[in-house]
Amino acid sequence: MAVKQTPITIAIIEDDAGLRESLRGIVQRAPDCRCVGAFGSAEEALQAIPELNPTVVLMDINLPGMDGVECVRRMVELEPHPQIIMLTVHEDTDFIFESLAAGASGYLLKPVRAVELLAAVKNVHAGGAPMTSSIARKVVQSFKQAKPSQNEVDELSPREQEILDYLAKGYSYKETSEQIGISYSTVHTHIEHIYHKLHVRSRAQAVAKYLGV
Amino acid sequence: MAVKQTPITIAIIEDDAGLRESLRGIVQRAPDCRCVGAFGSAEEALQAIPELNPTVVLMDINLPGMDGVECVRRMVELEPHPQIIMLTVHEDTDFIFESLAAGASGYLLKPVRAVELLAAVKNVHAGGAPMTSSIARKVVQSFKQAKPSQNEVDELSPREQEILDYLAKGYSYKETSEQIGISYSTVHTHIEHIYHKLHVRSRAQAVAKYLGV
DNA sequence: TCGACCTTCGGCAGAATTGCCGACTGTCAG
DNA sequence: CTGACAGTCGGCAATTCTGCCGAAGGTCGA
Numbered sequence: 001m002a003v004k005q006t007p008i009t010i011a012i013i014e015d016d017a018g019l020r021e022s023l024r025g026i027v028q029r030a031p032d033c034r035c036v037g038a039f040g041s042a043e044e045a046l047q048a049i050p051e052l053n054p055t056v057v058l059m060d061i062n063l064p065g066m067d068g069v070e071c072v073r074r075m076v077e078l079e080p081h082p083q084i085i086m087l088t089v090h091e092d093t094d095f096i097f098e099s100l101a102a103g104a105s106g107y108l109l110k111p112v113r114a115v116e117l118l119a120a121v122k123n124v125h126a127g128g129a130p131m132t133s134s135i136a137r138k139v140v141q142s143f144k145q146a147k148p149s150q151n152e153v154d155e156l157s158p159r160e161q162e163i164l165d166y167l168a169k170g171y172s173y174k175e176t177s178e179q180i181g182i183s184y185s186t187v188h189t190h191i192e193h194i195y196h197k198l199h200v201r202s203r204a205q206a207v208a209k210y211l212g213v
Numbered sequence: 214m215a216v217k218q219t220p221i222t223i224a225i226i227e228d229d230a231g232l233r234e235s236l237r238g239i240v241q242r243a244p245d246c247r248c249v250g251a252f253g254s255a256e257e258a259l260q261a262i263p264e265l266n267p268t269v270v271l272m273d274i275n276l277p278g279m280d281g282v283e284c285v286r287r288m289v290e291l292e293p294h295p296q297i298i299m300l301t302v303h304e305d306t307d308f309i310f311e312s313l314a315a316g317a318s319g320y321l322l323k324p325v326r327a328v329e330l331l332a333a334v335k336n337v338h339a340g341g342a343p344m345t346s347s348i349a350r351k352v353v354q355s356f357k358q359a360k361p362s363q364n365e366v367d368e369l370s371p372r373e374q375e376i377l378d379y380l381a382k383g384y385s386y387k388e389t390s391e392q393i394g395i396s397y398s399t400v401h402t403h404i405e406h407i408y409h410k411l412h413v414r415s416r417a418q419a420v421a422k423y424l425g426v
Numbered sequence: 427t428c429g430a431c432c433t434t435c436g437g438c439a440g441a442a443t444t445g446c447c448g449a450c451t452g453t454c455a456g
Numbered sequence: 457c458t459g460a461c462a463g464t465c466g467g468c469a470a471t472t473c474t475g476c477c478g479a480a481g482g483t484c485g486a
Contacts, residue, residue, distance in 0.1 A: 043388075047391070058439060059418025062328060064475095074431090076230060080351040110474085155441075156434095157431080157432060157433085159432075159433065160432090167415065167417050168417075168421050169417075169418070170413060170414070170415050170417045170421055171470095172415065172472070172473090173472075173473075174472085175256075178260070181436090182433090182434070183434075183435060183436085184435095184436095185434080185435045185436055185437090186436095186437095187432050188431085188436095188473085188474085189433080189436095190433075190436075191473090191474085192372075192433095192474080192475075192476090193432090195474080201383070201474075201475095202383050202385070202416070202418055202473085203415070203416060203417040203473080204380050204381065204382075204383045204420045205382070205383025205425075206381055206383075206417075207420045207421055207476090208381050208382060208420055208424070209419045211420075211421070211424045216463075218470070270461045308454085320437070338456075353430075363468090370461085370462060370463085371462095372462070372463065373462090385441095385443090386440085386443075394466060395463085395465090396464075396466085397465095397466095397468055398464080398467090399463070399464050399465060401443090401444085401465095401466095402463080402464075402466095403462095403463080403464095404443090404444085405444080405445075405446090406462090406463095408444080408445095414445095415444080416443080
């Protein structure tokens, strides 16, 4: 027998169990690929990835809890860190930039086909940046539309920035609502919107991003 | 009758109901003083003080919820803001500096005697900075011991600073404990100590102070 | 006019935080 | 050796936050 060349090791992060197993199947059936892990959340994956040390990670961008963008940020801090291919739906234009900025290597549109997936895996493994043509088009379109490298905080509405100001001073929802003169519920809603826009999941994270860290 | 000269208006912030009423009694019996409010917490006081607009505030330094130091910080942002006399026990050396830095005008040691209290009130009203001799001695002593104007964050132990680092990145207790390799409980304890040293009551507040706002 | 936001408000459940209590070990200075 | 800290760990209760749902009125531009 010939010596088998080292396969590309792959980890999968996808919350939908059906799609996850489907992806795993595609990878497993490829001769020179090996799936070393499949996770339903960013948190689980971040815990296991350092041990598994895969070459490539396939990551859904919409994850419960920590989202894909944040997961990319943390994963690229690993040494060495895997190449990351995001799985996304066509609407997620702004996620694309952030993931790219965070260190992702490529994108695939869902639903993803086996040949495309495997081609993308080999592409990133060879140093490429695979994107489906529709994603690539969206990327250049958006780059044309003056979206170079602006601060996420700037995308917050005036009211949201005002609320974030209070958060940064350490005010609670209740205190903030009293200061501004709106209901607790409204503060709650604004903060939800802030979290979504900044892609964070806690006040401390929002404040850190706001104060420019 | 002669025209009565405008009395010194006084507000009291003291969580112990007995002491609070005792203070109120002392003030009420003074001919040229008038107690316009007495509160059990910083939060209540901060809500009412802008309306009452007292000349002098007597504030306990140990309050439930928001502590006296933070309350001073917020109160001096009012326009115009009252002169503030802190009521403190002899151990609170570090609180003294912070309250002074925050804008308090004077100190009284508990238990406080009527004559001293009224003298202090008139003193601050006249632009003075009343302190009992024992407090004044403590102040100069501590100033001698190289405590000029250092950052509160510097007083945190190395471990505490490390933990605060994770807080600033938005990590939860659980995530932090996993990153460092200690238990959730220990992270919890460290954070409690951090809050006490920084005189804050939430992560966002701690992060804001840490990032220098 | 229609859609896309912004702003406002509410409920509910699960998760996380915070405060306060206790304990034990080790180190280091006085 | 004693006392003061730093660091570790645990439990418990109350509060707060977070996520997800729904709704409604306003503005503004296509």
